Amino acid sequence: MGRALAVIIWIITALSVLMFVSKKWWFPTAISEHGPALDRQFLITIIVVGISFAAAQIGLGWMVWKYRDTGKAGDRGLYTHGSNRLEMIWTVVTAVVFISLGIMGQSVWASLRLHDAPAGSYTVEVVAQQFQWNFHYPGKDNVFGKTDPKLIDDGSLNFVGLDESDPNAKDDSVITALAIPVNKPVELRLRSKDVIHSFWVPPLRFKQDLVPGMEIKVHFTATKVGQYELACAELCGQLHFKMRSFMLVLPDDEMDSLKGLPQAQFQARIKELLAKYPITTD
Amino acid sequence: MSETHEGVHRHPAPTGFIRKYIFSLDHKVIGIQYILLALAAVAVGMTMSLLMRMNLSWPGTSWPILGTLFPTGAPGGVMNPEFYLSLVTMHGTIMVFFVLTTAPQGGFGNYFLPIQIGAEDMAFPVLNMMSFWVTLVGFIVILLAIVVEGNQSLGEWFGALGPSFVGGSGTVGPIGGWTGYAPLSALGRIAGPGQGAGMNLWVISIAIFCVGSLLGALNFITTLLNMRTKGMSLMRMPLTCWAWFTTAVLALLSFPVLLGGGILLLLDRIAGTSFFIPGGLYVSGVLSGTNPNFPLHTGGSPILWQHLFWFFGHPEVYIAILPGMGATSHILATFARKPVFGYRAMVFAIFAIGLLGFFVWGHHMFISGMSPYSAVAFSVLTLSIGVPSAVKTFNWIGTLWGGRIRFTTAMLFALGFVSLFVAGGISGLILGQSSLDLAMHDTYIVPAHFHLVMGVASIFGMFAALYFWFPKMFGRFMNESLGKFHFWITFIGVYSIFIPMHVMGLVGMPRRYSQFTEYAFLNKLHPLVLFVSISAIITISVQLVFYFNVFWSMFKGAKASDNPWDATTLEWNTSSPPPHDNFAGVLPTVYHGPYEFAVPGAPNDFVMQTDASAEVISSNGHNGHKH
Numbered sequence: 001m002g003r004a005l006a007v008i009i010w011i012i013t014a015l016s017v018l019m020f021v022s023k024k025w026w027f028p029t030a031i032s033e034h035g036p037a038l039d040r041q042f043l044i045t046i047i048v049v050g051i052s053f054a055a056a057q058i059g060l061g062w063m064v065w066k067y068r069d070t071g072k073a074g075d076r077g078l079y080t081h082g083s084n085r086l087e088m089i090w091t092v093v094t095a096v097v098f099i100s101l102g103i104m105g106q107s108v109w110a111s112l113r114l115h116d117a118p119a120g121s122y123t124v125e126v127v128a129q130q131f132q133w134n135f136h137y138p139g140k141d142n143v144f145g146k147t148d149p150k151l152i153d154d155g156s157l158n159f160v161g162l163d164e165s166d167p168n169a170k171d172d173s174v175i176t177a178l179a180i181p182v183n184k185p186v187e188l189r190l191r192s193k194d195v196i197h198s199f200w201v202p203p204l205r206f207k208q209d210l211v212p213g214m215e216i217k218v219h220f221t222a223t224k225v226g227q228y229e230l231a232c233a234e235l236c237g238q239l240h241f242k243m244r245s246f247m248l249v250l251p252d253d254e255m256d257s258l259k260g261l262p263q264a265q266f267q268a269r270i271k272e273l274l275a276k277y278p279i280t281t282d
Numbered sequence: 283m284s285e286t287h288e289g290v291h292r293h294p295a296p297t298g299f300i301r302k303y304i305f306s307l308d309h310k311v312i313g314i315q316y317i318l319l320a321l322a323a324v325a326v327g328m329t330m331s332l333l334m335r336m337n338l339s340w341p342g343t344s345w346p347i348l349g350t351l352f353p354t355g356a357p358g359g360v361m362n363p364e365f366y367l368s369l370v371t372m373h374g375t376i377m378v379f380f381v382l383t384t385a386p387q388g389g390f391g392n393y394f395l396p397i398q399i400g401a402e403d404m405a406f407p408v409l410n411m412m413s414f415w416v417t418l419v420g421f422i423v424i425l426l427a428i429v430v431e432g433n434q435s436l437g438e439w440f441g442a443l444g445p446s447f448v449g450g451s452g453t454v455g456p457i458g459g460w461t462g463y464a465p466l467s468a469l470g471r472i473a474g475p476g477q478g479a480g481m482n483l484w485v486i487s488i489a490i491f492c493v494g495s496l497l498g499a500l501n502f503i504t505t506l507l508n509m510r511t512k513g514m515s516l517m518r519m520p521l522t523c524w525a526w527f528t529t530a531v532l533a534l535l536s537f538p539v540l541l542g543g544g545i546l547l548l549l550d551r552i553a554g555t556s557f558f559i560p561g562g563l564y565v566s567g568v569l570s571g572t573n574p575n576f577p578l579h580t581g582g583s584p585i586l587w588q589h590l591f592w593f594f595g596h597p598e599v600y601i602a603i604l605p606g607m608g609a610t611s612h613i614l615a616t617f618a619r620k621p622v623f624g625y626r627a628m629v630f631a632i633f634a635i636g637l638l639g640f641f642v643w644g645h646h647m648f649i650s651g652m653s654p655y656s657a658v659a660f661s662v663l664t665l666s667i668g669v670p671s672a673v674k675t676f677n678w679i680g681t682l683w684g685g686r687i688r689f690t691t692a693m694l695f696a697l698g699f700v701s702l703f704v705a706g707g708i709s710g711l712i713l714g715q716s717s718l719d720l721a722m723h724d725t726y727i728v729p730a731h732f733h734l735v736m737g738v739a740s741i742f743g744m745f746a747a748l749y750f751w752f753p754k755m756f757g758r759f760m761n762e763s764l765g766k767f768h769f770w771i772t773f774i775g776v777y778s779i780f781i782p783m784h785v786m787g788l789v790g791m792p793r794r795y796s797q798f799t800e801y802a803f804l805n806k807l808h809p810l811v812l813f814v815s816i817s818a819i820i821t822i823s824v825q826l827v828f829y830f831n832v833f834w835s836m837f838k839g840a841k842a843s844d845n846p847w848d849a850t851t852l853e854w855n856t857s858s859p860p861p862h863d864n865f866a867g868v869l870p871t872v873y874h875g876p877y878e879f880a881v882p883g884a885p886n887d888f889v890m891q892t893d894a895s896a897e898v899i900s901s902n903g904h905n906g907h908k909h
Contacts, residue, residue, distance in 0.1 A: 001689035001766075008774065009701055016705070016781045025785035025810065027721070028803060042718055049708050056675055056704040063682035064697060068689065069619070076887050077880040078684030082624035086680070087673070091627075094672040098711060102665030105715030106658055112720070113654035130474065130566070149562035149569060161564075194565040195466040195473060196584060198649065198724060202790030202803060206720040211584050211651045212465060213560025229801050233724040233792045235459050237466060237474040238364045241795035281803040 002068035006061035013057040017050055028282050031203040031228070031249065033221040038108045038205045045101055112206065117187035117219030122180060125189045127160045128197035128210045130237050133230060133245040134159040137173045140260040145169020152193065173266040177274060179248040181255040182225050190216045198234035201247050203280065207233050222249040227277035248273055293407060295862035305415075307407035308862060312414050313393030314755065317748070319418060320385035321832070323376050324741075326425075330373040332822050337361045339815035341797040354432045355454035364475040366796035367457040371476075372428055374460025375484065378598065379491050380421050382740050386605030387533070388414065388498055390747045391526040393755065395502060397853040398520050400511025400870050402863045405504040409497050416494035420487045427483035428455040431476075440479055446470055446552045449479035456480040459794060461595065464558030464587040468550040472565050472576045485548045492541035495533050502530035511852075513872030517629070518891065520851050520876040521622060524629050525608025528636040529601050535640070536597040543590030556582035588650055592643035599736045600639045603703075604632060606743020607674060610699045613746050614678055615877040616849045617693035618685030619887055622877045624677040631677075634670035642667060648719045657716040664714035671707050675700065686880075686887075690847070691765030695746035698773045699739050705777070706734025709784065724794075727787025730780050738776045745769075745828075752835065753842030757858045760835040768828045775821030782810045848888050851876050855892050 019025075030039055067077075117123075125136035125144055138144045145168045152161035162169050180186045190199060192210040199218075200207045208218045232243035250258075250273065258269055296302045306312060336345065344359035355365030396404055404410045430436050430449035437449025457476025458467040462484065471478045506527045510519070546557040554577045561580030563570045571578030615622045622628060644652065644660030678700045687693065709731040712718050722728065745768075752760045786807055791798065798804045798811060845854040852872070856865050870892045878889040881896065889896040 001694075002687055005689070005694065005697065008770075012701075012774070012777045012781075016777070019781060019785055025789050025807065027788050028790065038717055038721060041715070042712070042721075045712050045715065045718065049711050052672075052711075053704060053708050056679070056708075057701060059679050060682070060697065060700055060704075063679055063685075064687060064689075067618070067682060067685045067687050069686040075686060076882075077618060077620040077686045079621065079880045079882055080623065080684070081621050082627065082677070082680065086676070087624050087627045090676045091669060091673055095666065095669045098665045098668040098672075099662060101711060102662040102715060105661060105665075105717045108717035109654070109657065109661075109715075109720070113657070113716075129564070149564055152564045152569065154564075154567050194563055195469070196463055200724075200790070200792065202721070207649050207723050209650050212563055213582070213584065214651055216651045229803055231790075231792055231801060235367070235370075235457075235463070235466070235794045237457065238367065238476070240367070241363060241797050242800045244800055279802050281805070 002064040006065035009057050009061040009064075013054055013061075017054060020046060020050065028203040028280070029224075030205050031222055031224040031226070032205055033223055034108050034112055035203070035205040035223075037111075041105055041108060044104070048097060048101060112218070112220065117217065118185045121185040121187040121219055123187045123189065124178060124180065125160070125191065126178070126199065126210065127191050127193060128199075128232070129159065129193040130195065131232075131239040131243040132159070133176055133178070133243070134174055135176065135178045136160050136162070137175075137266070139171030139173060141168060141171055143168040145172045149193070171260065171262070173261070173263045175267050175270055177246045177248065177270050178230065179250055179255070179258060179270055179273070180222055182222055182249050182251055185219055185221050187217055187219045190218065195236050196234045197232045197236050197243070200231045200233035201228050203228055209234055225249050225251050225277070226280045227274060228280055246274060246279070248277065293403070305411060307403070307411050309392050309396050309404045309407070309410055310755070310860065312410050313389050313391070315414050316384050316388035316392060316417070317390070319414075319421060320381050320389055321829070323380035323384070323421060325829070327373050327376040327381060328822050328825065330369045330376075331818060333361070334366060334369050334373065335815040335818045337366050337796065338798065339812050341799055352432065352454060354452045361796075363796040364457060365454045367794065368428070368453070368455030368476050368480070370794055371456050371458050371460060371484070372424070375424060375488070377737065378460055378602070379488065380417075380424070382602035382736065383495065383598070384417060385744050386602065386740060386747075387502075387526060387529050388417065390609065390744070390751065391502060391529070391605060392498075394751065394853055395523055395526050396505060396509070397856070397860060397864050398523050398851055399506060399509060399514050400852050400865070400872065401505060401509035402865070402869070404501045405509060406501050410501050413494045413497035413501065416490060416497065420490035420494060423483050423487035423490060427480045427487060430483060431455065431478055431480045437479060440483075444552055447479045447482055451475075451478050453478070453480075456484040458484070461591055462547070462587075464547060464550070464584050465560070465563065465582070468547055468558045468587075469563070469565060469576075470551055472568060474566065482548065482551060485544050485551070489541055489544040489548070492537040492544065495537045496541075499530040499533040499537070502526055503534065506530075511869045511872060517626070518872055518875050520608075521611040521625070521628055521632075522605070522608035524632050525604040528632050529604045532597045532601050532604075532636055532639065536594040536601070539590055540594035543587060543594070546590075547587065550579075550582070554579075556580055558582045558584055558587045560584065585647070585650055585652055588647050589643070589652075592646045595646065596643040597636075597639045599732070600635055602736045602740045603743070604635070606699060606740045607632070607703075609743045609747040609750070610678065610696045611681070612851075613692050613696040613750050614681045614700075615879060616750075616847055617688045617690055617696070618682050619688070619879045620681055620685040620877075621875070621879055622677070623680030623683070625875070625877070627673055628677055631670035631673045635667060638663060638667040638670070645714055645719070648716045649723050661714060661716040665711060668707070668711055668714075671703075675704055690749070691760070691762050691769055692746045692750035694766065694769045694773075695742050695749060698769065699742040699746060702734055702739040702742055702776065706731060706736075706739055706780075710735070721790075722787060724792055725787035726783045726791045726793060729793055730783035730787060733783075734776070734780045738780065748832070750847070751853070752839075753846050754853055754858050754860070756836050756839070757842055758835055758839030759842050759846070760831050760839060764827055764831045768824060768831065771824040772821055775817055775824065778817035779814050779821060782814050786810060848886070850874075850878055850888050850890050852891055855890060
């Protein structure tokens with residue numbers, strides 16, 4: 001029985017490790033500036049995790065393989081209550097390894113979350129609602145028109161409550177897809193109209209909740225032109241599973257061509273671009 | 283500290299059926315009641331996971347029986363998204379509260395803590411009875427939460443409590459996940475299906491559960507501190523008792539916070555307060571304050587709910603698993619025929635886990651919008667909780683080292699616990715890093731992690747405990763052949779279910795999606811989703827063998843002697859099952875530490891704690907008794 005259990009534990013361990021090492025199911029290629037650093041931190045972590053996991057399981061398997069009861073009369077186990085030296089060693093070693101990992105793991109976080117967006121970042125306001133994403137672009141004046149919850153009217157398509165009487169709002173556009181420039185810092189100002197949603201584009205390697213009552217700023221730089229799926233990652237109600245939108249990362253010329261377009265043309269142009277770039281899935 | 287209170291809590295053995303088996307004051311009966319409650323709850327929770335897996339693998343398929351049972355949730359037999367999400371919610375709630383918090387602590391803890399410390403009963407038998415019955419009421423309310431919206435007449439009946447209680451809207455159960463994040467959970471019907479009367483009952487059920495757990499926790503702490511028999515010093519207690527004690531302390535400190543949060547949430551829902559609801563919300567086409575269905579709310583904080591919830595929720599993880607750790611240590615030593623390796627370190631590790639468990643709740647909230655600076659502290663503290671967890675693992679393996687292992691079913695499940703605890707716990711090193719959480723949060727690697735470690739590992743601890751203590755509780759063994767069959771399939775099955783979920787998370791598959799049909803980037807995962815579902819169906823089916831084994835063995839199992847496993851602790855020092863007062867009027871006196879196996883020179887390979895004749899010189903000097 002002990003040998004069977006050992007073999008099963010070892011097979012499970014090997015298959016589990018293989019599932020990661022084969023990379024058949026893996027992250028999509030990172031398309032953000034911080035992505036490779038995050039992937040590197042993941043790789044270091046998964047190596048530590050993989051070695052610890054395999055070592056513990058192999059050790060456990062070895063014990064049940066080797067120390068089974070043979071039923072010999074008078075044969076007894078080792079009488080020991082432990083070893084303070086061993087306790088010290090494994091406590092210190094795991095503490096050093098685990099806490100170092102934890103500290104190393106702060107660098108990507110710090111670069112994204114403990115610093116403001118660089119000056120001159122391309123800024124879009126994201127306003128989520130049950131089961132739709134709205135993206136509010138400031139237009140050529142780079143100033144967002146005023147918004148007010150009292151002016152929100154989904155029926156007449158004023159999804160973000162844009163105040164049309166504000167001069168800054170004249171050139172603003174609100175559409176349901178996100179278009180950003182490649183290789184330029186982008187700042188998103190995240191808001192929600194109703195419940196908590198979460199902004200999730202897997203190749204960007206970050207997520208951020210959109211919390212009603214708050215405006216949360218995040219920044220990143222996308223490094224690869226293309227179209228990517230945007231998903232909601234926080235349970236927001238009945239149709240959470242299809243709260244889908246798209247993110248277009250565009251080269252400079254195409255980004256420039258969007259500038260200053262009035263709402264209707266902006267929307268039409270985005271539609272063309274969405275058709276032009278196939279969805280990247282890996 | 284160790285003293286006896288003879289006669290203080292003695293109550294005569296009841297004679298009538300009702301006082302003996304229903305409203306019993308006997309901790310042993312109450313323990314069995316908790317275990318039966320958990321067995322009922324886990325059957326419901328598991329059936330729900332079966333339905334969820336069916337929907338995820340074969341979305342849009344018509345299952346006629348589903349249509350008959352749930353005409354609103356599965357019209358024409360096809361499960362709708364709101365039914366799926368209410369299954370997610372109820373599965374999590376039932377499993378975490380009514381299974382993982384009841385059986386390990388209320389069940390086995392209730393039955394064995396007093397016996398293992400040599401007491402006649404719990405300190406407060408009436409309180410103990412109340413804690414069970416309060417918990418049972420909580421369970422009934424959670425079941426009502428599933429059906430109140432679907433059932434017209436039940437919905438009307440509850441409507442007497444107030445307009446927000448009117449059910450019968452035709453949807454199925456509350457939708458919010460077991461975490462019930464506000465404001466979705468706070469807004470009421472306006473926020474969509476699953477936010478009506480069922481959600482009220484969900485909150486109420488959890489509040490009731492908190493009360494029951496608090497009563498239990500007080501009892502455990504008092505009993506352990508005051509009622510240990512002569513010679514039972516703290517460091518002679520079995521590790522199970524340390525685990526139950528620490529669990530009770532965690533429960534005492536964390537459940538009041540959830541209770542408070544739950545009351546505030548209920549007030550937001552039914553009394554128009556705004557603890558968790560900010561101003562200016564526009565929900566389902568209606569602005570807050572402009573419509574009687576959506577009163578004016580202003581100034582609340584959604585993140586406050588998350589802090590209150592996770593301040594409870596993270597310790598809750600340890601409430602679920604610490605008793606399993608205790609049982610595993612206990613069973614490993616017994617069947618390895620060796621003292622526990624590093625008993626003192628094990629005690630410290632239990633404490634360290636319990637203490638650190640209160641300072642890491644923020645790792646559930648890295649991306650919630652809380653201060654990014656606090657994330658740094660939460661992240662490093664979270665990684666450090668891996669240290670006592672690793673210490674425990676090393677000591678379990680150390681306990682096996684040089685042993686003479688007997689592979690009973692209980693032992694197999696205890697070994698499975700160690701394997702699963704490592705497999706599930708170790709991914710905490712990934713998820714605990716705020717940077718990596720940016721990618722991992724709310725993807726399938728999270729359910730993979732917590733199902734392995736707090737779900738399945740804890741359940742393996744309970745399986746081990748049940749196979750191990752069954753002969754003591756019922757005087758009969760569970761069938762070992764069925765038990766081993768149950769172990770092998772379950773052990774391989776749970777790995778097949780949860781390891782693939784890790785890589786689904788890497789691809790980016792979000793949790794709590796009722797279908798994976800809408801996103802191109804998820805298409806390549808479909809074979810894996812199918813594999814997981816088939817593994818789940820097989821694993822769940824095999825649990826029927828377990829249920830059969832439990833109930834068949836109660837009446838037909840092979841008769842067990844008082845100490846069938848050659849074990850050392852006090853529960854094996856009395857009859858199987860023990861008499862009403864546990865030790866037939868004579869409280870035992872303890873002379874040794876709890877795990878004196880393989881003592882050189884002793885006549886047997888085990889020395890019972892009550893054995894006054896044996897001389898044991900413990901190698902590190904603190905367990906031993908010399909005379």
